[in-house]
Amino acid sequence: MSKKKSTKKSTKKQTPFDPLLLFVQDKLAPVQKFLSSYSPWTLASFAGGIVFALAIFFGLLLSSLTYLGAFGEVPGYLTLKSIKNRTAAEVYSDDGVLLGKYYIENRQNADMEEITPLLVNTLVATEDARFFEHSGIDFRAWLRVLVKSILLMDESAGGGSTLSQQLAKNLFPREDHLVFSLFVNKIKEMIVARRLEKLYTKEELLRLYLNTVPFSENVYGIKVAARRFFNTSPDALKVEQAAVLIGMLKGTTIYNPVKYPERSLKRRNLVINQMAKYGYLDEGFADKLKASPLNLDYQKEGTNAGTATYFREHLRQELEAILKPLKKADGSSYNLYTDGLKIYTTINASMQRYAEEAVETQMAALQRRFYEDWKKGLPWGDNRVLQREIERSDRYRKLKKAGRSSEEIRTLFEQPVKMTVFSWSGGETEKEMSPLDSVKYYLTLLNTGFLAADPRTGGIKAWVGGINHKYFQYDHVKSRRQVGSTFKPIVYAAALQSGMLPCEYTPNREVTYTEYEDWQPKNADGEYGGVYSMAGALSSSVNAVSVEVALRAGLKRIANLGRAMGIQQDIPELPAISLGAVDASLQDMVRVYATLANGGLTPELYYLDRIETQDGKVLFKAKKPDSRNFPRNLEADHSAAMVQMLEKVVDGGTGKRLRSEYGLRIPLAGKTGTTQNQTDGWFLGFTPGLVVGTWVGADNPAVHFRSLGSGQGAATALPIWGKFMSKVAANKKLTPYTSGTFPKPSPYFQTLLECPAFLEDMPLMGDMVALNEMDMDFLKQFFSDMELPELYELIKTRPKRRYENALEYAGRLQRIQQRWDNQEERVEQLKNFWSKVFFSGDKQKNDNQQ
Secondary structure, eight states: OOOOOOOOOOOOOOOTTHHHHHHHHHHHHHHHHHHTTSOHHHHHHHHHHHHHHHHHHHHHHHHHHHHTTTTSOOOOHHHHHTOOOOBOEEEEOTTSOEEEEEOSSEEOOOOGGGSOHHHHHHHHHHHOTTTTTSSSOOHHHHHHIIIIIIISOOGGGOOSOOHHHHHHHHHSOOOOOGGGHHHHHHHHHHHHHHHHHHHSOHHHHHHHHHHHOBOSTTEESHHHHHHHHHSSOGGGOOHHHHHHHHHHTTOTTTTOTTTOHHHHHHHHHHHHHHHHHTTSSOHHHHHHHHTSOOOOOOOOOBTTBSSOHHHHHHHHHHHHHHHTTOBOTTSOBOOTTTBOOEEEESOOHHHHHHHHHHHHHHHHHHHHHHHHHTSSSOTTSSHHHHHHHHHHSHHHHHHHHTTOOHHHHHHHHTSOEEEEEEETTTEEEEEEEOHHHHHHHHHTOEEEEEEEEOTTTOBEEEEEOSSOTTTOOSOTTTOEEEOGGGGHHHHHHHHHHHTOOTTOOEEOOOOOBGGGTTBOOOOTTOOOOSEEOHHHHHHTTOHHHHHHHHHHHOHHHHHHHHHHHTOOSOOOOSGGGGGTOOEEEHHHHHHHHHHHHTTTBOOOOBOEEEEEOTTSOEEEEOOOOOGGGOOBOSOHHHHHHHHHHHHHHHHHSTTTHHHHTTOOOSOOEEEEEEOGGGOOEEEEEEETTEEEEEEEEESSTTOOOSSHHHHSHHHHHHHHHHHHHHHHHHOGGGHHHHOSOOOOOOHHHHHTTOSOSEESSOOOOSSGGGSOHHHHHHHHHHTTTSOHHHHHHHHHHSOOOTTOOHHHHHHHHHHHHHHHHHHHHHHHHHHHHHHHHHHHHHHHHHHHHO
């Protein structure tokens, strides 16, 4: 059966574009015919050639435009010849130890001698094996990257940048040029690398590279990195240590050995393999090194870490003011953070370390004792204090600024959140606590201030402004607090100046001073009775006696002497100053006690010696105080007498723990101080060559110890002093600060100091027999031009009054004697007058007859 031919017509509808399509196909027919005459491979090769030619053209065009500066200036030879890294300023102690730095980039340049072959081999094997063969651009490396990394997807092929190109990138950070950024920056780096190779030797390029390359934690250069992670210098690095540091360059954060030790160890071993591969290490030795641990010796530093943090911050502010008017050759001012300056100070590195160790040890133990003292009750006493602290917090202010209600803020403050807080275990810790508990925690933390200085020169030797600069930046060397009984030496020194004698006895009695609003001062121990000499009252810190002595010496005299000896703020002329109701800084009080240690001469405290440029040129030389110009504010005898009194404080008074507990057998004098409610604890003490002050208390004065036994200065501040001084005394290099003897008073004044510190009853002063031998000796010297019988007669007719000291008594006797002499003179004058009146005529006749 034959099939029928289908007569069905196509249903495809013709479009308006069909004629145009037929026209194009007709015109392209010759091209299609031409292309069909070649194989697909030939056509692909031809297309690739065109693309390659276009790429070459584009590359040459982009390179030319970059070279000519179309994408920003390319550093020229003059710029590259004068390369200067941002280099940290370094602060040094008086014994040449680096205390810390100021920087934007934490960098110290290593000298050529410190760039050892070990470092070079490690770097070259890892980053640029053909460094000594190419001239800045390694085309073989580029080809390797093209084939292995791009075509074969082999990640181990490495990068194509040479060390010179990496150096160029480090010196001149890449810029944003939109879609052309990668190409333009690479071309710039290649141009700069070639120019660097022409200007510098390979060794110089390696030094530049190792001083420029960034590590993690804002560390720049191999010198700082070696110190940070291994506490050593570049020339002392071991192979495995160098491998860790060079390995970090692949990724400074992800290969940080502190944060990611496992990654770092793996990367270090890869570097060691590279060194073995290129013949820098024996295979067996390399395997041994790879089996070793990292063995880090991490040294944290920075503004809030390292040595003398509070001192460096105080110094920084002064340095910026000093440097501002000093100009470089180009007319610009010196920059503290980038110009590599070297700052030399009077701080002694050993003393600074001892001070910080004493603070850390004692304050951690003291904080535990504080919590024990306050097992029950609120250390801040009143919840209004807590509320004020809450409202002062940054969190509260931000919430308030955001418009939150008081109720909402209270709720948020009670909700636990994760936070990092200060801790005596490791410096800080992460924990979950409510903001309210955080405020309470910080409110009850105790703080401290510590300052040591040479009283002979005024040079400051140690400065600790608090327990942790990161969390507590308020410097308690400069903060003002009530000074308590540490002010009493000023009271007794003023009494000596007024004419009172050291053995002038004063009753220990409870008195109400109606003229001062019924003020009734109390003794700390609540004990009264008997009479005290100055030395006895000072060593036992008897408040009742101090008030009486102050009133007799004169409040104005005391205030003037306190300011002259170093207290820079106003001292109220009220009797309460005799008990230390005076606000002063630790710095002020150290200067006061330095006056006593320095024989009555008040030194000017200083801490800066000089500033040098990076190449050792002296840029600024501080004008040191001249000890010959120190003002004399106490007579030598008065100063020596006060020192002897303060020695008794240490030998048998409130400071006796320095002898019994800390075993100090060096010359010592000092005074404890405790303010009301045990808010502030003080100890100021000195040797012939060093004066040291310590203060302990909470930042908020409302927070205090609960008991006197725990919170008095002898229990809080003195132990820091004792721990510090025991280490100083054991260091033979510091013997000049602990040896020697205190100056003695003159023989005459020495006799005035030799009397019992305490008597049950006031000695009778009714007649000559009641005068003690010391008073009699003093009167004999005072009236040396008078015959003894006449002196005895004068004393008998005018006996000593009950509360009159020997000098006051002598002055009264002298005035009486003067009146008697004046009376005799007037009698003689009257006789002469009347003689002339009645007998002048007879006398004249007799003269004429003769």
